[in-house]
Amino acid sequence: MALINLRSLGVTLGAPLFSNLNLSIGPGDRLGIVAANGRGKSTLLRAISGSFEPTAGDITRSRGLRVGYVEQDVPAKLLDATLYDAVLQALPPEQAESESWRVDVALGELDVPDELRQRPLSKLSGGWQRLALLARVWVAEPDMLLLDEPTNHLDLARISQLEDWLNALPRDVPLVVCSHDRAFLDGVTNRTLFLRPENSQVFPLPYSRAREALDEIDASEARRFEKDMKTAQQLRRQAAKLNNIGINSGSDLLVVKTKQLKERADRLEDAARPAHQERSAGTIKLANRGTHAKALVALDDAPVTTPDGTLLFRTGKLWIRQGDRVVLLGRNGAGKTRLVNMLRRAIAQPDTSVDGIKATPSLVLGYGDQGLSDLADKDTPLGVLTRRFELGEQRARTLLAGAGMTIDMQSNLVGRLSGGQKARLGMLVLRLTNPNFYLLDEPTNHLDIDGQETLEAELLKHEASCLLVSHDRSFVRAVGNRFWQIEKRRLVEVEGPEGFFADVARNG
Ligand SMILES: Nc1ncnc2c1ncn2[C@@H]1O[C@H](COP(=O)(O)OP(=O)(O)OP(=O)(O)O)[C@@H](O)[C@H]1O
Ligand SMILES: [Mg+2]
Incomplete structure (x- = not known):
């Protein structure tokens, strides 16, 4: 029996995102939704959850159905709450008072360490923020789960933990998940919806096999x-x-x-109808102004500590040279972001050595943080470009159009962009900074597959020097030419990432 039925559903926001979509979701369904950035995946989830009114068609839900919906971004109003309170607030008030043990059970199931539970969400890593959102939904015992890009910000161990957790859910709880992570989709889904403006296609298959079936249909239509x-x-x-x-x-x-x-x-x-042609969601381009300096950054046994001063690890003596693409490997909480922040400080003050880190004065930093927090939701994409860079409006508009932003989107709020569109705007800002050294913290989050591959190619093409943190195995393999691993309180250079990947897969 279907729990939710979509009939002739359509959404038009400027352009048609999808139309005439017919789909029923019932017990045992593990549905993956796949499409490029900005094509309406999150919008469809919002419509299914009841928080967005579709333009056409209707949605029927079985009576009393409780839908648990995990959004793509952390709602700003939650950031000040502690992890524990954020989950507690998700319970109805009377239950919150008498049954707060439910919160402990949910946090226990997701292996949230005790010491993190009283920390405000704003002070937690992106990965823990996502797990907090999941716990908030799970604690209310939903009949159905909607997850929007749940693997963003999660490290490898947590992705496989999430897969196990989802696969251990009672089979009658259906799951609908949007993701760009192919391996994850294959691991948790049994149906796939390819969302398209016309003729969206559904297959009773997990992602990879569904993709083959879709390619066959597209090819035969083209013929x-x-x-x-x-x-x-x-x-x-x-x-x-x-x-x-x-x-x-x-x-x-x-x-x-x-x-x-x-x-x-x-x-x-x-x-005759031409076969579906996949459009790119916009180009990603990088720049590299180059430098005459050979050694860009020197680490002289710098101590990396927690904010309260506890030593996490020491770096030993290491150099970053021009053309190095260093991947920093380490588990959640090992101190990767701490080191990235120290490097930022050292580059901002090249005259002094900050805690054992010395940057060459000619460095121009291109920094992309995980949360894209330097892009204010209340600003507009056009405003971001014209205020930060000396660009005429025409030039700014041309650049934004190239990055996939329509005229309407250029003057609309940044907060209304889809996750991937916002990431592409962040990449455009990086390019205009014209750096000679990139510090990138989880740059592939939110990017669709096409975007991930373009970013890889750009970093290689411009021989950009960079230090990056990424949980995306194929990205790390394709981009890295040096690998630094945090282990046993030391930062050590290793041959490649495979040992670390295998260790994470073995020990979780
Ligand atoms: N409130 C809004 N007003 C106008 N346009 C909107 C609004 N919300 C979303 N959009 C636009 O609708 C389109 C679909 O957005 P949506 O967030 O559903 O995409 P998505 O497929 O989830 O993308 P991503 O992979 O980047 O998360 C985008 O072009 C987005 O800019
Ligand atoms: Mg989305």
Whole structure:
């Protein structure tokens, strides 16, 4: 029995995002929703959850259905609450008073360490913030789960933990999940919806196999289109020939026949639909101004500590040279972001050595943080560019259009952009900074597959020097040429990332 039915559902926001979508979701369904950035995945989840009114069609829910919805971003109003309180607030008031043990059970199931539970969400890593949102939803015992990009910000161990947790849920709790993480989708879904402006396709298969089936359908439609167009052309040629003969011989029959052939060609052409063409969600480009300095950053056994001064690890003596693409490997809480912040400070004050870190004075930093927090939701994309850089409006608009932003979006609020659109705006800001050293903290979060691959290619093409933190295995493998691993309170250079990946997979 279906719990939710979508009938002829459509949403138009400026352009049609999707239309005529028919889908029912019932017990046992583990549905993955796949589409490029900005194509309406989050909008569809909002509609299913009841918080967004679709433009067309309707949604019916079985009576009393409780839908648990985990949004793509942390709602700002929650940031000041402690992790524990954020979850407690999700219970109805009377239950919050008498059954607060439910919070402990939910946090226990997700392995949230005790010492983090009383910390405000704003002081927690992106990964713990996401798990807090999940706990908030889970504590209210939903009949159905909607998860929007749940693996963003999670490290490898937590992604596989989340997979296990989802796979251990009672089978009658359906799951609907949007994600760009292919391995994760394969691990948790059994149905896949490819969301498209017209003719969205659903397959009773997990992502990879569904993708093959979709490619087959697209290819056969492309072949049919080509064949129909060719037949129409042939009919027109025959018609032209008959027409000539008809004129010369004065035969009425041939004139009628000519007309019929032309009409058949018209009908074929009118009915033929080109196969679906995937558009890019916008280009990503980087720049590299270069520098004459060889060693960009020198680490002289710098101590990396927690905010209260507890030593996490020492860096030993290490250098970052031009053309190095250093990947920093380490578990959650090992101190990766702490080191990134120390590097930022050292680059901002090149005259002094900050806690054993010395940066070359000619460094121009391109910094991209996990939360894209330097892009204010209340600003507009056009405002961001024209205020920060010396650009005329025309040039700014051209750049924004290239990054996938329509005229409307350029002057609308940043907060209304989809996650991936915001990430692309962040990349454009980085490029205009024209840096010679990049510090990137989880740069692939929110980016669709096309965007992830373009970012990889750009970093390699410009021979950008960078230090990056990423949980995305294929990105790390493709981009890194040096690997620094935090282990046993030391930062050590290792040959490659595989040892670390295997260790995480083995020990969680
Ligand atoms: N309130 C709004 N007003 C106008 N446009 C909006 C609004 N909310 C979303 N949009 C636009 O609707 C489109 C779909 O957004 P949505 O967030 O659903 O995309 P998405 O598929 O989830 O993308 P991503 O992969 O980047 O998360 C985007 O172009 C977005 O800019
Ligand atoms: Mg989204």
